[in-house]
Each structure stands twice: as C-alpha cells, then as structure tokens.
Amino acid sequence: MIDWERIQTVLLDMDGTLLDLHYDTYFWLTHLPARYAETRGVEPEQASREIHETIQSLKGSLEWYCLDFWSNRLGMNVSQLKHEVGDRIRFRADAPAFLRALKASHCRTVIVTNAHRGGLDLKRERTGLDQWVDAIHTTHSFGRPKEDPAFWPALHASEPFDPATTVLIDDNHTALSAAETFGVRHLLSIHQPDSQRDPLPEGRWPALERFETLLPITPPQPV
Known part of the structure; x- marks a missing residue:
C-alpha cells in the first residue's frame, strides 16, 4: 500500500487511527449525556437529544472538538x-507495533489531531504514545480543524514536509480531502475506527484494516 522508499514523513491521526474510537464514541453518546442528565435533573432522553443536536450543528468545526466550548455550553x-x-x-490493534x-x-x-489539549494530555498519559513519535500537533494551536483546507499550509509552515513524500493516515475523509487539496500525495483511511461499530462507508482512498499490512518499512536504497 505504501512504497516506503519514497516516504520521508508520516502524518498520523490519533482518535480512530492510532487509538480505538470507541472511547470517544462512548463518552460523547453515553457517558456525557448520562452525567448531564444527572447534573441538570432532566430525563436521559432529553439530555441525549440536546447534546446530539449540538454535535450535529457543530460537526467539522473547531468548536466541535473544543472541551472548553463544551464545558461552557453544558455548564x-x-x-x-x-x-x-x-x-x-x-490503542487500535497492532498500532504500537507500527x-x-x-x-x-x-x-x-x-501526530496531527483535532483533539483538544486536555483530551490529548489524558490519552498521552494513558498510552505513552508521545514516546514513539517526533512531534504532536493539535489543530487548536492553529485555530482551524484538519477539515479546513487552510489548516494544511499553516501546519506546513510549522512542520515543514514535502507533500510528495508524505503519507497521511486518518479516519476522517473530509480531512483526507483537505490534505489532498494541499498536495499530500499518499493517503490512507481507516476501515473500522471504532472496534464496536460498523466499518466506515468506502471512500476514495485505500482503507487500512491492520497496520501490519504496511510492514516492513523499507529504507531508501543508497545512491
């Protein structure tokens, strides 16, 4: 799926790519509505409806990922x-080996993630994923999510990479499309970001089921 001899930079999404998206799905659709219902003294169905409506109205925006926004919105x-x-x-299966x-x-x-700093820090503490990568960038530092085409030149200014020799692996098809517009040549999606939900609908990019299919990573041949 990847000619590693031609790759210099690997950009990795975090949630749904390296980490099982089940945690986030459970939190936003089950745990948060339940705690909101307890705190506000409303029926669970009403709490779920209010949170779901807000999620749908903000999907793809930076606020959608911002824990400070949600804290203010929900009190x-x-x-x-x-x-x-x-x-x-x-982790998703065999992500640590990869x-x-x-x-x-x-x-x-x-790692290039839409996760807010608070959520990112929690996941770093739980997994130690930062020890395996050269850098982690959250889109909140740039004021734009990965779905926004303007994010990619901003990232490039901070993290120089050659789009022609870069691979991006991400479960977010809109983010992949924005990166493709910027010129990132090698793009892979994720077949099943949440281990307890159905796979994603087929997109325009090869969908990765297991990281082991990308191994071994072959170094460039000496000139």
Whole structure:
C-alpha cells in the first residue's frame, strides 16, 4: 500500500487511527449525556437529544472538538468527565507495533489531531504514545480543524514536509480531502475506527484494516 522508499514523513491521526474510537464514541453518546442528565435533573432522553443536536450543528468545526466550548455550553467540567471513563482508552490493534517500526525507520513521524489539549494530555498519559513519535500537533494551536483546507499550509509552515513524500493516515475523509487539496500525495483511511461499530462507508482512498499490512518499512536504497 505504501512504497516506503519514497516516504520521508508520516502524518498520523490519533482518535480512530492510532487509538480505538470507541472511547470517544462512548463518552460523547453515553457517558456525557448520562452525567448531564444527572447534573441538570432532566430525563436521559432529553439530555441525549440536546447534546446530539449540538454535535450535529457543530460537526467539522473547531468548536466541535473544543472541551472548553463544551464545558461552557453544558455548564460542566468536560475535561474532568473524560477522566471518569479513561480506562476505555486503548490503542487500535497492532498500532504500537507500527509505531515502534516507524520509530526505528528513516521516517519523521508526526501526530496531527483535532483533539483538544486536555483530551490529548489524558490519552498521552494513558498510552505513552508521545514516546514513539517526533512531534504532536493539535489543530487548536492553529485555530482551524484538519477539515479546513487552510489548516494544511499553516501546519506546513510549522512542520515543514514535502507533500510528495508524505503519507497521511486518518479516519476522517473530509480531512483526507483537505490534505489532498494541499498536495499530500499518499493517503490512507481507516476501515473500522471504532472496534464496536460498523466499518466506515468506502471512500476514495485505500482503507487500512491492520497496520501490519504496511510492514516492513523499507529504507531508501543508497545512491
């Protein structure tokens, strides 16, 4: 799926790509509505409806991913609530082995995530994923999500990479499309970001089921 001899930089999404999206799905659709219902004294169905409507209205925006926004909107400390179910945070199958292989390779490995800093820090604490990569960038530092085409030149200014020798692996098809517009040549999606939900509909890019299919990572041949 990838000619590693031609790759210099690997950009990796976090949630749904390296980490099982089940944690986030459970938090936003089950845990948060339940805690909101308890705090506000409303029926669980009403709490779920209010949160779902807000999620749908903001989908794809930076606010959608912003824990500070959600805390203000709901009148709750959402960052703290995410810790309550932190035991559900885990890697997708064989992601650690892939990260170890990248660490030992010739590639620069960079996580590019829409996660808010509070959520990112929690996942770093739980998984130690930061030890396997060269850098982590959250889109909140740039003021635009990955779905916004203007994000990619901003990232490039901070994290120089050659789009022609860069691969992006991401479960977000809109983000992949924006990166493609910028010129990132090698793009892979994820077949099943959430281990407890159905696979994603087929997109325009090859869908990765297991990272082991990308191994071994072959270094460039000496000139």
